[in-house]
Amino acid sequence: MPPQQAVARLIEGNKRFVARAGASGNGGGAPVAAAFPFAAIVACADSVAAPDLLFDQLPGSLFVLRSAGNGIDGGSLGGLEFAVELMTVSAIMVLGHTNCRIVESAAKAVSGNLALPDHLPALIASLAGLGRVYGQEAITANVVGQVEKLIRVLDRRIRVGELQVVGAVHDLASGEVTLL
Numbered sequence: 001m002p003p004q005q006a007v008a009r010l011i012e013g014n015k016r017f018v019a020r021a022g023a024s025g026n027g028g029g030a031p032v033a034a035a036f037p038f039a040a041i042v043a044c045a046d047s048v049a050a051p052d053l054l055f056d057q058l059p060g061s062l063f064v065l066r067s068a069g070n071g072i073d074g075g076s077l078g079g080l081e082f083a084v085e086l087m088t089v090s091a092i093m094v095l096g097h098t099n100c101r102i103v104e105s106a107a108k109a110v111s112g113n114l115a116l117p118d119h120l121p122a123l124i125a126s127l128a129g130l131g132r133v134y135g136q137e138a139i140t141a142n143v144v145g146q147v148e149k150l151i152r153v154l155d156r157r158i159r160v161g162e163l164q165v166v167g168a169v170h171d172l173a174s175g176e177v178t179l180l
């Protein structure tokens with residue numbers, strides 16, 4: 001798709017959204033739940049379904065971070081700390097997905113000790129649990145590694161029962177999300 005056409009498709013989509021939203025501004029005329037998210041989702045940038053749709057939640061109900069391979073780097077970690085400390089989030093789900101080309105490619109690069117150009121090493125550094133794991137096993141290992149990262153940082157909130165951190169995988173074929 002030519003670049004100008006891609007931008008035009010976004011703007012046309014937003015016009016349809018606004019036309020459906022009416023005065024409420026959130027599409028479909030349902031009440032706005034903005035600024036009171038109850039859960040945070042860390043999803044992959046190339047995942048097919050937006051978490052709001054996947055979990056059938058109103059806009060604003062979820063604090064959504066999307067990154068390549070649902071990796072959590074310093075900035076994302078700060079965002080999640082913000083969501084827990086200053087907002088209303090009491091659960092964080094790290095959500096991997098089947099057939100993730102980013103994690104599968106990263107797993108091959110890590111296992112093969114490949115030198116990568118530009119900012120790809122930073123992407124690899126945001127992932128976890130890789131090294132001699134491939135395919136679905138790498139996808140699961142990365143989710144588990146991200147959950148461990150969060151548990152280390154948010155340990156106090158978890159211990160007093162104010163926060164739960166879970167890992168899950170979204171099956172693109174069935175749509176089903178399975179907790180790990």
Ligand SMILES: [Zn+2]
Nearest residue numbers: 044046047100
């Ligand atoms: Zn992915």
